[in-house]
Amino acid sequence: MLSLRKIMSLLAVAIVILIPTFVSACRQRPIEPEQRYQLKGTVVSVDKRGATVTISHEDIPGYMEAMAMPFKLKDERFLSDMAEGDRVQATLVVAGLKSWLEDVVVTRETVDQSDIRSPQARAEPRPGDEVPDFKLINQDGKHISLHQYRGKTLVLTFIYTRCPLPDYCPLMTDNFSEIQKLLKADAALSERTHLLSISVDPEYDTPKVLREYAVHHSADTTQWEFATGNKDEVKQVATYFGMQYWRDQDQIVHSLRTAIIGSDRRLVKLYHGNEWKPQEIVSELRNQ
Numbered sequence: 001m002l003s004l005r006k007i008m009s010l011l012a013v014a015i016v017i018l019i020p021t022f023v024s025a026c027r028q029r030p031i032e033p034e035q036r037y038q039l040k041g042t043v044v045s046v047d048k049r050g051a052t053v054t055i056s057h058e059d060i061p062g063y064m065e066a067m068a069m070p071f072k073l074k075d076e077r078f079l080s081d082m083a084e085g086d087r088v089q090a091t092l093v094v095a096g097l098k099s100w101l102e103d104v105v106v107t108r109e110t111v112d113q114s115d116i117r118s119p120q121a122r123a124e125p126r127p128g129d130e131v132p133d134f135k136l137i138n139q140d141g142k143h144i145s146l147h148q149y150r151g152k153t154l155v156l157t158f159i160y161t162r163c164p165l166p167d168y169c170p171l172m173t174d175n176f177s178e179i180q181k182l183l184k185a186d187a188a189l190s191e192r193t194h195l196l197s198i199s200v201d202p203e204y205d206t207p208k209v210l211r212e213y214a215v216h217h218s219a220d221t222t223q224w225e226f227a228t229g230n231k232d233e234v235k236q237v238a239t240y241f242g243m244q245y246w247r248d249q250d251q252i253v254h255s256l257r258t259a260i261i262g263s264d265r266r267l268v269k270l271y272h273g274n275e276w277k278p279q280e281i282v283s284e285l286r287n288q
Helices: 004-027 076-080 169-184 187-191 207-216 231-240 278-286
Strands: 035-047 052-057 067-072 087-095 098-107 135-138 143-145 153-159 193-199 224-228 245-248 251-254 257-261 267-272
Touching: 035 067, 067 098, 135 207, 135 231, 153 169, 153 278, 169 187, 169 193, 169 278, 187 193, 187 278, 193 231, 207 224, 257 278
Parallel strands: 153 193, 193 224
Antiparallel strands: 035 052, 035 087, 052 067, 087 098, 135 143, 135 224, 153 257, 245 251, 257 267
8 A cells, every 4th residue: 555645746746747748738729720822913902091902813712713802911011012903923821810911922014904993082971970861771671771770879880791801891790799799798888789780792692691691690680780782872881981892793892991870870980991899899889
């Protein structure tokens, strides 16, 4: 029989042996692997403010078909060197919820500009501006208008369900899902807040498609609606908020905008891009 002292000694040795292994295991957390794809295309527009370049690219085998999309650059210095019509070769890196272009090679040559459509510039609304009563159709096929939410603070963003880049439309939807969870934890705030995701791909994103999308993302559509409309209706809303928005063949090219509209239907705040966080929106809502 081993004495108690002997048993305690053996346990101490075992612990000393296991601690480095445990620490090593803790440090070696799995890192989501990066996926890399070769991209070739033509520059459509350069948004230095949003630090993105929109490229009309060829098919990316194994990832997405040919379309025009905005991309982040790993080295943003290239933004100063790019211009509409430039040919681009790069590596598209997708890592979790982030994506970017690296190993960028830009070639300037004479090209036919007739197929490259730049969005029309438009002044964006400012805080305090009254938002028009835009008319749309929700995921249940019911007609809605922005003014029907008078008395509640409205948070709206723009998406389309086929968007392949994880840090664009999918991120906006994930952020709204998190906002809804945060609102559910605050009954008073939840009662006076409404969420609205507007699709900029109305030809594909029918009410039925949006309803299925809402279910897939566990959205409570009594508070978080998804909307579409005809092409003119959707474009009116998108361009009002200063989005770069146009069609490239059968795909939609768009920047990102998220807006908070007060209970008096006046703009409270307009967010550009995808840098904002759900808690930031909720904090702003608490101040209304």
